[in-house]
Amino acid sequence: MKVNKISPLAPAAFPLLPEVKGVRLATVAAGIRYSGCDDLMLAAFDPGTTVAGIFTRSLCSAAPIDWCRYALEHSGGRVRALICNTGNANAFTGAAGYAVTQQTAESVAAALNAKPEEVLVASTGVIAEPLDVNRIRAALPDLVAGLSKPLPQVWEAAAMAIGTTDTFPKGAARTVKDGNIRIAGFAKGSGMIAPDMATMLAFVFTDMALNAETARTFLAAAVKKSFNRITVDSDTSTSDMALLFSTGEALEIEATRSAETTAADEATRKTRQGNNELHADAFKEALDGVTLDLAHQIVRDGEGATKFVAITVGGATNDQAAEIIARAIADSPLVKTALAAEDANWGRIVAAVGKAGQQADRDRLAIWIGDEQCAEAGMVKPGYSEKRATVHLQGSDVEIKVDVGVGSGEATVWTCDLTHAYIDINAGYRS
Amino acid sequence: MKVNKISPLAPAAFPLLPEVKGVRLATVAAGIRYSGCDDLMLAAFDPGTTVAGIFTRSLCSAAPIDWCRYALEHSGGRVRALICNTGNANAFTGAAGYAVTQQTAESVAAALNAKPEEVLVASTGVIAEPLDVNRIRAALPDLVAGLSKPLPQVWEAAAMAIGTTDTFPKGAARTVKDGNIRIAGFAKGSGMIAPDMATMLAFVFTDMALNAETARTFLAAAVKKSFNRITVDSDTSTSDMALLFSTGEALEIEATRSAETTAADEATRKTRQGNNELHADAFKEALDGVTLDLAHQIVRDGEGATKFVAITVGGATNDQAAEIIARAIADSPLVKTALAAEDANWGRIVAAVGKAGQQADRDRLAIWIGDEQCAEAGMVKPGYSEKRATVHLQGSDVEIKVDVGVGSGEATVWTCDLTHAYIDINAGYRS
Numbered sequence A, B: 001m002k003v004n005k006i007s008p009l010a011p012a013a014f015p016l017l018p019e020v021k022g023v024r025l026a027t028v029a030a031g032i033r034y035s036g037c038d039d040l041m042l043a044a045f046d047p048g049t050t051v052a053g054i055f056t057r058s059l060c061s062a063a064p065i066d067w068c069r070y071a072l073e074h075s076g077g078r079v080r081a082l083i084c085n086t087g088n089a090n091a092f093t094g095a096a097g098y099a100v101t102q103q104t105a106e107s108v109a110a111a112l113n114a115k116p117e118e119v120l121v122a123s124t125g126v127i128a129e130p131l132d133v134n135r136i137r138a139a140l141p142d143l144v145a146g147l148s149k150p151l152p153q154v155w156e157a158a159a160m161a162i163g164t165t166d167t168f169p170k171g172a173a174r175t176v177k178d179g180n181i182r183i184a185g186f187a188k189g190s191g192m193i194a195p196d197m198a199t200m201l202a203f204v205f206t207d208m209a210l211n212a213e214t215a216r217t218f219l220a221a222a223v224k225k226s227f228n229r230i231t232v233d234s235d236t237s238t239s240d241m242a243l244l245f246s247t248g249e250a251l252e253i254e255a256t257r258s259a260e261t262t263a264a265d266e267a268t269r270k271t272r273q274g275n276n277e278l279h280a281d282a283f284k285e286a287l288d289g290v291t292l293d294l295a296h297q298i299v300r301d302g303e304g305a306t307k308f309v310a311i312t313v314g315g316a317t318n319d320q321a322a323e324i325i326a327r328a329i330a331d332s333p334l335v336k337t338a339l340a341a342e343d344a345n346w347g348r349i350v351a352a353v354g355k356a357g358q359q360a361d362r363d364r365l366a367i368w369i370g371d372e373q374c375a376e377a378g379m380v381k382p383g384y385s386e387k388r389a390t391v392h393l394q395g396s397d398v399e400i401k402v403d404v405g406v407g408s409g410e411a412t413v414w415t416c417d418l419t420h421a422y423i424d425i426n427a428g429y430r431s
Helices: A063-074 A094-112 A133-146 A155-161 A212-225 A266-300 A319-331 A333-340 A347-355 A386-394 A420-427 B063-074 B094-112 B133-148 B155-161 B212-225 B266-300 B319-331 B333-340 B347-355 B386-393 B420-427
Strands: A023-028 A040-045 A050-055 A081-088 A119-126 A170-176 A181-188 A201-206 A241-246 A308-316 A366-369 A372-376 A397-403 A409-416 B023-028 B040-045 B050-055 B081-088 B119-126 B170-176 B181-188 B201-206 B241-246 B308-316 B366-369 B372-376 B397-403 B409-416
Touching (some): A023 A155, A040 A133, A063 A094, A081 A094, A094 A133, A266 A308, A319 A333, A319 A397, A386 A397, A420 B333, A420 B420, B023 B155, B040 B155, B050 B063, B050 B212, B063 B094, B063 B119, B081 B201, B094 B119, B170 B266, B212 B266, B266 B308, B319 B333, B319 B347, B347 B397, B366 B386
Parallel strands (some): B081 B119
Antiparallel strands (some): A023 A040, A050 A241, A366 A397, B040 B081, B170 B181, B308 B409
16 A cells, blocks of 8 residues: 555544454465555465455456456355455456466465365455456465464554555454454555446455355345445546455354255254354444445545545435435445535536436435525425525535435435545545 | 636637628627626517427427427427527426427517517526526517527527527538528537537528428438537536527528428429539538537637547447547546646556447557557557657647557547646536
């Protein structure tokens, strides 16, 4: 992670993340791009760990995305390692780029006595430049040696190592069942953040026992409500992924991983399933909490952001329509520049609703900035105080609510403002 | 028009626009918003003039849009005047706002001995503030008196009077049939410019005889290839319109306006139609030229623009898919900031293609910056010279070509770069 000026919206400190049994992490400076900074991260998992993944919908996906899709399909959802480099996305690098990804997986597999398809690969950084596999290979011995460190000491370094234009490392954790089941994760992302998995990597680890299919269901639901509800600049990356690793080593929970339970008798299996079902709702809630926390941190690190903005649209024909309208507001450069200027120019919100292409009744439209209602029944609300709205906009956390007056669909999207710093960062990223 | 620093992409001078028989123009400072500048423009037309209009698709359309739709429907396509104010869009102003528009039309109609529905109204400026009809009424006598000036002396003032954040007035003309048929027009727009009629007003005048239906067909075709192919910031306004006025007074062309020809015998009517059909193709081409010229000027006045950028996508499944991909590239803040920095970071173009949601073959993708081919077959082209690409980007007119390798659909979209000045302009527009 190349440390720019830390976002004014950053949390005070990286959170304390717990032990997650069966997970080991290590980082190293492999000299792939940013000299002096750790740019290679390895996560190693005990045998029997399962994984679920959600990947970018970009049609120009990077080589690691293709590899991970292949690996997940051929490993039966089992995983032994994840390796992630920054500085080079290995995207748009053709067959040679895919070979580098495969060779990376093979090298890590050899070092950890695993199969190549049990090694996932993630990359982030510049596009269309060749990635040198030898830098990764040369760094592997140190990386593997680093796995011996106690996990709680490595979380922050791991979160740092996967960052690019991030200005702070992003971590989050929740526990279930009195702390006996743990979920912890970290993420990177600050630009090219948009719907459907933007330049964003999120790795979440739990000692809950989940088979790959259940993990995928839980992760998909969590991603839908978190990473897919944030937008910094409407741009989508070639390299994004969210992964959920499940070691199943939580003390009081027994594994139900299918391959391990084939030998168990029917009664035992039912008991184990019962235990898991008992905790499923609590686990899902905790997982949602971790992904939403990480997603919010990504917005708080939005390139150049000075405002964390929650945009809630209600009264739409359905939740999906509400989300589209909320996103139209969140992605509008005119809305975002007005937010940067702390200017209660809510006419731009009206314009964004109008262009969203979803049903809305102009003459029933209502708009709030914080608690201050600006508009009702399609015009300015009598007694509206621009001063009160402006005071709200002067804070670092902004809430905008819009009711489009046609139904009961609702959705919230999180975004940030558009400032000069966004242009500074992105006009100079490669140099 | 509040004159900001003139765009570096502005043409050297406002073009000489010709006489268009049957059209008179006048402007006045009505004090609606910018003190000292003309902010009210009146166009008056001889009886028998027809009009066609294309309007914003915004669901939160402004009162003047609603009025114009009503007027076109009830006037049978006949028109006697157009009045346009700047400084206040009369948008999101409820029933009171609509009443102001109607009263404006009634006042102008009374002054010109016309029917209210023969008067079109356009407004542009801030949203959600009440517009005072009395300012318009008070200015009307001066405005009507101003109609006596020779048209060629008023074009530029009229183009100036409809501008808001524009930094130069925009005009264009073409002639057909050795100059005997004239088309001239002017437009405003520099921000909130996006697909499907953004904050953009375009008024085009011809002495060609066109019935309202034919005019609409020609105008719709011209708009599709010009105003709907430009984007500054992907934002769409509540107030946009393109209007084509046809007086039918060109010396050598006889009118075919339906109401006037009811009395003519069949043979005469056929001759007249034949004359018009003879010129239809040439007229359409000239009209396309005027609208494309105006559209390009709007992009050249894009808020904060320092580059005029043509993005052509080929090899798509069809023309519409090509347009969607071209627009995804044109609207990408990451592409636009790279262009501002003259940085040949074409990986961002790859990312934009990937997110467009239209079929593209990553492994057949080819990209050119100017004449320099960056990518072929899904990776960097051997021998690609970043230096040559950068030299092209250092010019003020930039061409980007992308072939997505799946078909023969093609489209060009015009846009500009995203600079600090865009934020300066939009963070301070209301203050």
